[in-house]
Amino acid sequence: MPQSLTHTQLVELADRFGTPLYVYHAEKIKEQYEKLTEGFSSLDSRFFFACKALTNINILKYIHSLGCGIDCSSINEVKLALHAGIPEEKILYTSNGISFAEIEEAVQSGVHINIDSLSNLEKFGKKYGNTYPVGVRLRPNILAGGNLKISTGHEKSKFGIPIDQLDLLKGIVAENSIRIKTLHIHTGSDIKDADVFVHGIKVLSELVSHFPDLEVIDLGGGFKVPYEPEDEETDIAFIADKLKKYLETHLFNKGRTFQLWFEPGKYLVSECGYLITQVNVLKDNGVQIFAGINSGLNHLIRPMMYDAYHHIVNLSNPHAEEKVYTVTGYICETDTFATDRLLHEVREGDYLVLYNAGAYGFEMSSNYNSRYKPAEVLVKEGDAFLIRRRDEFEDLLKNQITVV
Numbered sequence: 001m002p003q004s005l006t007h008t009q010l011v012e013l014a015d016r017f018g019t020p021l022y023v024y025h026a027e028k029i030k031e032q033y034e035k036l037t038e039g040f041s042s043l044d045s046r047f048f049f050a051c052k053a054l055t056n057i058n059i060l061k062y063i064h065s066l067g068c069g070i071d072c073s074s075i076n077e078v079k080l081a082l083h084a085g086i087p088e089e090k091i092l093y094t095s096n097g098i099s100f101a102e103i104e105e106a107v108q109s110g111v112h113i114n115i116d117s118l119s120n121l122e123k124f125g126k127k128y129g130n131t132y133p134v135g136v137r138l139r140p141n142i143l144a145g146g147n148l149k150i151s152t153g154h155e156k157s158k159f160g161i162p163i164d165q166l167d168l169l170k171g172i173v174a175e176n177s178i179r180i181k182t183l184h185i186h187t188g189s190d191i192k193d194a195d196v197f198v199h200g201i202k203v204l205s206e207l208v209s210h211f212p213d214l215e216v217i218d219l220g221g222g223f224k225v226p227y228e229p230e231d232e233e234t235d236i237a238f239i240a241d242k243l244k245k246y247l248e249t250h251l252f253n254k255g256r257t258f259q260l261w262f263e264p265g266k267y268l269v270s271e272c273g274y275l276i277t278q279v280n281v282l283k284d285n286g287v288q289i290f291a292g293i294n295s296g297l298n299h300l301i302r303p304m305m306y307d308a309y310h311h312i313v314n315l316s317n318p319h320a321e322e323k324v325y326t327v328t329g330y331i332c333e334t335d336t337f338a339t340d341r342l343l344h345e346v347r348e349g350d351y352l353v354l355y356n357a358g359a360y361g362f363e364m365s366s367n368y369n370s371r372y373k374p375a376e377v378l379v380k381e382g383d384a385f386l387i388r389r390r391d392e393f394e395d396l397l398k399n400q401i402t403v404v
């Protein structure tokens with residue numbers, strides 16, 4: 001039975017905490033984590049939640065309590081994870097374009113690190129030599145993922161060390177006796193196809209012989225989740241099975257085995273999240289009816305940034321006839337959440353919920369137009385907890401210094 005919150009529960013939460021409101025459902029995260037661990041149970045695998053998707057420390061703690069590690073994209077995410085009580089051996093810092101100072105700080109905290117440039121690897125080697133086993137993030141030249149904006153492994157991508165620079169990489173490793181313990185690739189997001197991961201393994205399998213200290217193959221994240229009602233779920237067990245077959249014949253057949261690491265973001269937290277909003281104004285221009293809600297790209301930027309689809313339901317008028325609406329925000333930009341969408345008749349004041357709002361929702365929010373960021377609520381074992389209060393006017397002034 002898939003875990004989800006009912007319309008009635010969502011209405012109660014909106015009444016109680018106000019809107020706009022982000023709601024996360026703990027049991028859904030657990031369900032997703034279990035699909036991963038069960039799917040991959042026949043392989044020695046570990047999962048690190050790519051926390052850039054959602055960093056509320058209650059979420060970090062909850063996910064860690066399930067047995068999952070945390071993957072970070074900045075030193076501040078590492079600090080948040082440590083602050084949440086997560087031990088350093090369960091924290092991974094997969095860097096991208098960062099200063100060497102951040103890597104030094106990560107070394108001080110003792111977390112796992114994947115380095116993504118030859119320049120930083122060289123500085124790392126000069127400073128730490130063979131004393132701190134480290135991973136390298138490679139760019140495998142694979143085009144994968146839902147669209148180019150979320151694809152990171154192709155040959156024009158900024159991410160990782162291009163595999164065609166293997167000789168330079170080996171040179172730096174040898175010169176500084178660096179112990180490479182992990183080879184990492186992350187090809188993109190919204191991947192539902194086992195072949196992408198198999199292809200990744202294929203690329204890596206040609207490299208492993210160059211790295212005698214290797215213990216881990218890290219395949220990144222990117223597992224797709226269903227967005228539209230007719231979307232299918234990614235079949236994790238199928239992907240695991242294909243990977244296993246390939247690993248056994250190509251990688252584990254020379255007496256060496258490696259642990260497999262994954263960094264799921266969206267897969268763990270997309271579906272657990274709901275953004276509940278309220279309709280401010282209806283505007284019928286004769287061609288289109290706009291439902292203008294009390295939110296905008298300041299709260300959920302994915303539709304505008306990636307053309308992402310978010311399913312929308314009118315919680316307040318469930319038995320009414322369906323009509324076509326264009327759902328827009330209140331920001332002075334074109335912030336369209338959905339164009340020509342069928343919704344049960346919408347009235348001003350109705351609650352509209354946007355689904356799949358857990359990943360890259362609140363996390364990408366801002367105070368643009370001097371609007372407040374929404375509150376966040378965690379529903380766990382049937383109880384609802386406020387885990388971040390809504391901004392107040394003071395928050396807008398917090399770091400400003402009056403000099404005029």
Ligand SMILES: *Cc1c(COP(=O)(O)O)cnc(C)c1O
Pocket residue numbers: 050052053071073094186188189190220221222223263264265266267359
């Ligand atoms: C963003 C990111 C992920 C997570 O991607 P999802 O599509 O959310 O699963 C994993 N690893 C790295 C290095 C990332 O940058």
